[in-house]
Amino acid sequence: MRHVLSVIVENRPGVLTRVAGLFSRRGFNIDSIAVGEIEDKDLSRMTILVEGDEKVIEQVIKQLNKLIDVVKISNLTNESTVNRELVLIKVKAEPSMRAELQQLVETFRAKIVDVSLDSIIVEVTGDEEKIKAFELLLKHFGIQELVRTGKIAMMRGVKFIKMNGEGGKSG
Amino acid sequence: MKIKGAMMVVEALKRENVDVVFGYPGGAVLPLYDALYDADITHIMPRHEQGGIHAADGYSRATGKAGVCIATSGPGATNLVTGIANAYMDSVPIVALTGQVPANLIGTDAFQEADITGITLPITKHNYLVKETRDIPQILKEAFYVATTGRPGPVLVDIPRDVLAQEADFKYPEKVDLRSYKPTYTGHGGQINRAVRVIKEAKRPVICAGGGVVSSGAQEELIKLAEIGQIPVTNTLMGLGSFPGGHPLFLGMLGMHGTVYANYAVTEADLIIAIGMRFDDRVTGRVDSFAPHAKIIHIDIDPAEIGKNVEVDVPIVGDVRRVLEQMLKKLKKGETEEWVEQIGRWKKEYPLTYSFSQEELKPQHIIQEICKITDGEAIITTDVGQHQMWTAQYFKFKRSRSLISSGGLGTMGYGFPAAIGAQVGCPQEKVFCIAGDGSIQMNSQEIATAVCNKLPIKVAIINNQFLGMVRQWQELFFQRRYSSTCLEGSPDFVKLAEAYGAAGIRVTKPQEVVPALEKAMEINDRPVFIDFQVVPEENVFPMVPPASPINKILGGGTK
Numbered sequence: 001m002r003h004v005l006s007v008i009v010e011n012r013p014g015v016l017t018r019v020a021g022l023f024s025r026r027g028f029n030i031d032s033i034a035v036g037e038i039e040d041k042d043l044s045r046m047t048i049l050v051e052g053d054e055k056v057i058e059q060v061i062k063q064l065n066k067l068i069d070v071v072k073i074s075n076l077t078n079e080s081t082v083n084r085e086l087v088l089i090k091v092k093a094e095p096s097m098r099a100e101l102q103q104l105v106e107t108f109r110a111k112i113v114d115v116s117l118d119s120i121i122v123e124v125t126g127d128e129e130k131i132k133a134f135e136l137l138l139k140h141f142g143i144q145e146l147v148r149t150g151k152i153a154m155m156r157g158v159k160f161i162k163m164n165g166e167g168g169k170s171g
Numbered sequence: 172m173k174i175k176g177a178m179m180v181v182e183a184l185k186r187e188n189v190d191v192v193f194g195y196p197g198g199a200v201l202p203l204y205d206a207l208y209d210a211d212i213t214h215i216m217p218r219h220e221q222g223g224i225h226a227a228d229g230y231s232r233a234t235g236k237a238g239v240c241i242a243t244s245g246p247g248a249t250n251l252v253t254g255i256a257n258a259y260m261d262s263v264p265i266v267a268l269t270g271q272v273p274a275n276l277i278g279t280d281a282f283q284e285a286d287i288t289g290i291t292l293p294i295t296k297h298n299y300l301v302k303e304t305r306d307i308p309q310i311l312k313e314a315f316y317v318a319t320t321g322r323p324g325p326v327l328v329d330i331p332r333d334v335l336a337q338e339a340d341f342k343y344p345e346k347v348d349l350r351s352y353k354p355t356y357t358g359h360g361g362q363i364n365r366a367v368r369v370i371k372e373a374k375r376p377v378i379c380a381g382g383g384v385v386s387s388g389a390q391e392e393l394i395k396l397a398e399i400g401q402i403p404v405t406n407t408l409m410g411l412g413s414f415p416g417g418h419p420l421f422l423g424m425l426g427m428h429g430t431v432y433a434n435y436a437v438t439e440a441d442l443i444i445a446i447g448m449r450f451d452d453r454v455t456g457r458v459d460s461f462a463p464h465a466k467i468i469h470i471d472i473d474p475a476e477i478g479k480n481v482e483v484d485v486p487i488v489g490d491v492r493r494v495l496e497q498m499l500k501k502l503k504k505g506e507t508e509e510w511v512e513q514i515g516r517w518k519k520e521y522p523l524t525y526s527f528s529q530e531e532l533k534p535q536h537i538i539q540e541i542c543k544i545t546d547g548e549a550i551i552t553t554d555v556g557q558h559q560m561w562t563a564q565y566f567k568f569k570r571s572r573s574l575i576s577s578g579g580l581g582t583m584g585y586g587f588p589a590a591i592g593a594q595v596g597c598p599q600e601k602v603f604c605i606a607g608d609g610s611i612q613m614n615s616q617e618i619a620t621a622v623c624n625k626l627p628i629k630v631a632i633i634n635n636q637f638l639g640m641v642r643q644w645q646e647l648f649f650q651r652r653y654s655s656t657c658l659e660g661s662p663d664f665v666k667l668a669e670a671y672g673a674a675g676i677r678v679t680k681p682q683e684v685v686p687a688l689e690k691a692m693e694i695n696d697r698p699v700f701i702d703f704q705v706v707p708e709e710n711v712f713p714m715v716p717p718a719s720p721i722n723k724i725l726g727g728g729t730k
């Protein structure tokens with residue numbers, strides 16, 4: 001099963017290596033990882049998608065907790081969350097195909113962000129399902145290049161990740 | 172007042188009550204060595220950085236204080252790697268200081284540059300690359316704090332040469348507060364109550380005590396727990412010494428080379444109380460047949476150890492000593508006579524034995540004589556191999572910190588430098604290193620260190636002319652095809668010792684053992700090497716073959 005972990009870390013050089021290194025060393029598989037600063041500029045938040053059963057995830061969380069630079073870990077897998085990923089896709093676009101492409105882009109509320117003679121770049125944001133569907137459709141036109149940010153997630157409603165609250169580090 | 176980075180390091184060491192460091196100089200640490208030149212800190216120079224860090228490790232295990240070692244950049248730093256991994260596996264608090272090339276040259280493949288923080292990432296509890304001289308006090312304070320608290324471990328601090336040479340204001344922090352590091356020391360009240368209840372209900376309980384008992388100083392609490400609850404105790408290799416070897420409730424070591432009765436007891440138990448141990452594969456054997464009838468209470472300071480290898484019924488995260496104190500307040504006298512009697516019958520039926528001989532020298536006999544002549548009071552370090560297991564089996568340890576051995580990493584060459592550290596830390600104690608003829612050659616250059624510092628370490632080389640433990644596996648599992656395990660070309664160890672100015676004694680017959688030991692005990696101004704030329708093909712039994720259930724035992728009865 002795939003899990004979504006939100007890992008708040010000290011914003012220090014090498015912290016990404018520490019986290020990524022731990023995954024490879026202990027034989028855990030990262031599906032995707034997205035990193036960026038948060039509201040407190042001393043901290044970064046990593047959203048990590050990791051494959052494994054409950055036992056594996058428990059070990060992942062405990063081992064991550066042992067890293068001195070890791071401040072807090074939340075398992076968002078079973079939370080109600082907003083999930084987003086941003087993808088840029090360069091598609092072949094002969095002039096004759098553009099109208100059809102345009103329509104597709106609108107349906108998916110994507111955006112055309114660059115146009116050249118025979119290709120365009122499309123930007124799309126959304127959850128996994130939407131992006132998968134969009135990618136599948138664009139394949140018919142011919143995808144030349146694709147780049148994604150990795151998924152980010154945030155809990156819905158009043159809940160938020162408190163820095164000193166439950167789920168804080170111990171041990 | 173502004174002082175140089177190197178002076179800051181010396182000042183920080185003083186504030187951390189460090190009075191001995193083990194270090195080896197070089198270009199990148201020249202400023203630090205200049206500051207050490209007239210500092211009030213004893214500096215011990217090994218003959219190889221690996222010797223230095225193993226000595227710091229032995230010092231730490233013998234004294235309970237953090238061990239400190241220094242190496243220069245590049246090859247100096249990489250020579251520490253085995254020692255760091257060794258300390259990491261056995262949770263030994265070490266602060267390793269390494270020099271680095273000047274900050275502006277980092278990343279350019281400069282002369283003697285190695286990315287030591289990168290290299291040691293997976294084998295340190297934490298590590299630091301210091302970027303600014305003014306950061307030195309804060310980082311060293313943190314380094315000592317992280318190394319010695321929670322589950323202890325090695326911390327490396329890499330300092331570029333120019334950072335050591337430049338000046339900045341020195342203010343040493345009073346305390347450390349890391350929002351991302353808050354070890355749990357006190358056990359959860361509800362879990363303590365559950366544990367006490369489960370102990371009360373148990374008919375066949377066994378305590379498995381590991382290195383955590385030693386590092387938290389919980390020997391007395393462990394004895395009380397065992398005596399009040401009438402619960403037999405077995406030790407992991409790392410735990411040996413935490414429970415008196417002569418105690419009627421003691422079962423000796425468990426696991427691959429454990430006693431038959433310890434392994435039977437664990438297999439038949441209805442409750443395992445695992446204290447400061449981590450269910451290593453050498454302890455559990457095939458993990459799905461480990462303690463099949465037992466509930467498990469697991470007490471450990473590291474939450475990640477709980478549930479890692481075996482499923483646990485009552486997890487308790489906390490400092491072993493504090494948790495045991497909490498439990499002892501509620502524990503009632505246990506009634507386990509039948510169980511203790513049953514184990515007593517196993518002890519009689521399957522004792523630890525070997526066939527003593529009047530003609531040939533047996534390694535087990537030597538260990539027993541060393542135990543006798545020191546009254547079990549010496550600090551014993553070992554290398555890795557058969558001699559290590561015989562020591563674990565036949566030496567009756569009386570107190571914590573009296574066995575110093577490389578458990579998790581199994582590092583040959585550890586024993587002798589560790590003995591140097593132990594003797595430096597405990598000058599009043601008798602220190603014995605029980606070594607293999609293979610292992611001793613991995614760090615024999617340190618004889619010079621021991622001679623220079625007049626350390627009266629007794630080194631008992633169990634010389635079987637083989638890489639014995641590997642040979643044993645080849646004998647048992649590879650049809651005696653002794654591929655590269657015969658140690659041809661070893662030096663004459665007596666002459667080797669004498670060449671360095673140490674004493675050397677040779678023993679070839681059982682009758683010579685005691686006189687040789689007596690003679691060694693009288694030498695107090697230099698190391699003594701005793702070359703015990705033992706039978707070449709003695710095996711360590713009992714033995715649980717790898718990945719077998721621990722009650723399927725070679726050379727000791729199979730249930």
Ligand SMILES: Cc1ncc(C[n+]2csc(CCOP(=O)(O)OP(=O)(O)O)c2C)c(N)n1
Pocket residue numbers: 554555556557558559581582583584606607608609610611633635637638639640641
């Ligand atoms: C650095 C290192 N290299 C290799 C090994 C593998 N190994 C384990 S025991 C052993 C033999 C040790 O021989 P010796 O020191 O003579 O001790 P004995 O087993 O004969 O008592 C070897 C090679 C090891 N543990 N450490």
